[in-house]
Amino acid sequence: MPALHLSSILRATTIRVILRGALLALPLTAVLATPSESVAAAPASLSVPSLRQPTDDTKHRPRRRARRETRAVAAIHFESPASELELVSDLHQLMMSRVRNGTWGVVVLSLSRNDTLYTVNPDEPLQPASNMKLFTTALALDQFGAAHQFSTDVLRDGTLGADGTLRGNLIIRGDGDPALSKRFITGNGGAMDALAQLVSNAGVKRVTGTLIADASAFDTQRIPEGWQTRYLQSGYAARISALSLNENLVIVRVKPGSGKTGATVTLDPATTLPVASTVRTVAGNGARISAHTTAAGVIQVSGTIGAKAGERGYQLVVEDPTAFCAGAFRRALQARGVTIDGTTAFAATPSSAVKVTGLNSPSIGQMLDVMNGESINHYAELLFRDAGRNASPNSVGSVESANKLLQSFMTTKVGAAPGAVFAADGSGLSVLDKITPRALVQLLSYANKAPWKDAFHTSLPIAGQSELLRHRMRATPAQGNLHAKTGTTNSVISLGGYVTAKNGEMLAFAFIYNGVDRWNAKSTIDAMGATLASFQR
Numbered sequence: 029m030p031a032l033h034l035s036s037i038l039r040a041t042t043i044r045v046i047l048r049g050a051l052l053a054l055p056l057t058a059v060l061a062t063p064s065e066s067v068a069a070a071p072a073s074l075s076v077p078s079l080r081q082p083t084d085d086t087k088h089r090p091r092r093r094a095r096r097e098t099r100a101v102a103a104i105h106f107e108s109p110a111s112e113l114e115l116v117s118d119l120h121q122l123m124m125s126r127v128r129n130g131t132w133g134v135v136v137l138s139l140s141r142n143d144t145l146y147t148v149n150p151d152e153p154l155q156p157a158s159n160m161k162l163f164t165t166a167l168a169l170d171q172f173g174a175a176h177q178f179s180t181d182v183l184r185d186g187t188l189g190a191d192g193t194l195r196g197n198l199i200i201r202g203d204g205d206p207a208l209s210k211r212f213i214t215g216n217g218g219a220m221d222a223l224a225q226l227v228s229n230a231g232v233k234r235v236t237g238t239l240i241a242d243a244s245a246f247d248t249q250r251i252p253e254g255w256q257t258r259y260l261q262s263g264y265a266a267r268i269s270a271l272s273l274n275e276n277l278v279i280v281r282v283k284p285g286s287g288k289t290g291a292t293v294t295l296d297p298a299t300t301l302p303v304a305s306t307v308r309t310v311a312g313n314g315a316r317i318s319a320h321t322t323a324a325g326v327i328q329v330s331g332t333i334g335a336k337a338g339e340r341g342y343q344l345v346v347e348d349p350t351a352f353c354a355g356a357f358r359r360a361l362q363a364r365g366v367t368i369d370g371t372t373a374f375a376a377t378p379s380s381a382v383k384v385t386g387l388n389s390p391s392i393g394q395m396l397d398v399m400n401g402e403s404i405n406h407y408a409e410l411l412f413r414d415a416g417r418n419a420s421p422n423s424v425g426s427v428e429s430a431n432k433l434l435q436s437f438m439t440t441k442v443g444a445a446p447g448a449v450f451a452a453d454g455s456g457l458s459v460l461d462k463i464t465p466r467a468l469v470q471l472l473s474y475a476n477k478a479p480w481k482d483a484f485h486t487s488l489p490i491a492g493q494s495e496l497l498r499h500r501m502r503a504t505p506a507q508g509n510l511h512a513k514t515g516t517t518n519s520v521i522s523l524g525g526y527v528t529a530k531n532g533e534m535l536a537f538a539f540i541y542n543g544v545d546r547w548n549a550k551s552t553i554d555a556m557g558a559t560l561a562s563f564q565r
Contacts, residue, residue, distance in 0.1 A: 107122070109559065116145070118559055122556055125552075127552055135538045139476055148465075150466040154462065154540045159523075160454065178414070180389075184196060194237070199242055200241055202353070204411075205272070205410070212389075224366065233367070239372045240377070241373070247426040249426065250347075265405065266405070268349070272353060278296065278299070280295060297360075300351075304329070305328075307331055308331075309332070313338075321344070401494065403514060411454065412451070427454075435447075456515060491506040501558050509561050512525020521549045523539045524539070529562075
């Protein structure tokens, strides 16, 4: 079909619709095509522990409001365009009908016919929220492949005697494994117990030197630029280290004491981080507990717990992940009968060190399924730096090295314009991240032809069926069809991915909204996704 032109629809340069007393305008020159998808701020108070920490706003909203919005989404109105002209008109009207303000960026590309069907602000730099994870996904797959595994290694710098005595130091070296947690490693002791058992099996019984924790695979930046202060005590904004454990979240467990005195406070997993408690046991079965990490690195726990309350658990973001992991490893070694005479130090692994054992991660493909399905920022941040480290001359992972790699990848392989993507982090939580809708669709097009395309596709949630899309676009042609990455922050709603049209064409799309009318924008995006699934020509 020949390219659509402005005169084929109407002569005016702008459609204007007055809706709810607001004048909305979208220039049609930005709409007609030419041929050719985190997290709201959570309260600072502690929550019931969960290592499956949310990153999308839908998990922070009150349940009653969430149910209302789920019902509204289930009843979304969508169109069934039978031509390119109707598709342009229908998508345009959907965008105009509900959203009161903000900025849209939209691109729809037919991968089957290689023609662009619809655009609005295709080259406008916008905040992507968790759609940034699509770029991290592509980088990780391009650098490592879907089958790659990271290895958290234990090494010795000294001689190991026949009696099991290591005369020297024991080293735990981080490899940037984001999955060193109970999410993948089952059992009461978790990842550090599994690693300690491997050390014991290797014959080590006593270490005369120190325990060295090596996190030098990444730079020392724990919090990316552009992360809002109000995010920082939420599980989706955990600190970053090449030696990370349990997604850098610790559970503070509190049990009432035997009398109206103190209470028992422990950490899960057990670690050497210092704890100071002023929790009192009182009558009743309730609990009012608060916990935070002081400037000196002490976990301060205070409040009251009822004598009949039983054990309560509270999730806390760990401020020093390397010390947390090293302390948990030390405790796990002790539990396995391996003693360490010296203290814990933090340094790079000596070149003379010899590997004792190692704990492999799940495959990158498995980790991406979890990362994109549940939108886990921790996985994205570590994988982003892993990719940068793999391509860096000094073999150190950082935002800078990863962003440099991303710029090269996008221009030389994907074919995007220079500067079309800027990454201040790998997850999309930073307010400094910017992408253009066109660059996102170009990435989706490239990924669909890449050797790792299957892993890329299968990592994306499916509308009406799985993960963060399981309640969206139900009872529409998009259900079981559209698969995409969601994105949600306080000022962003996005969705980027693929859908098969009614005539069998595969379409790639980028829907990005920046503004405060997020829930109307979300309903609009769902309606547009269902409309694409109903399209034929």
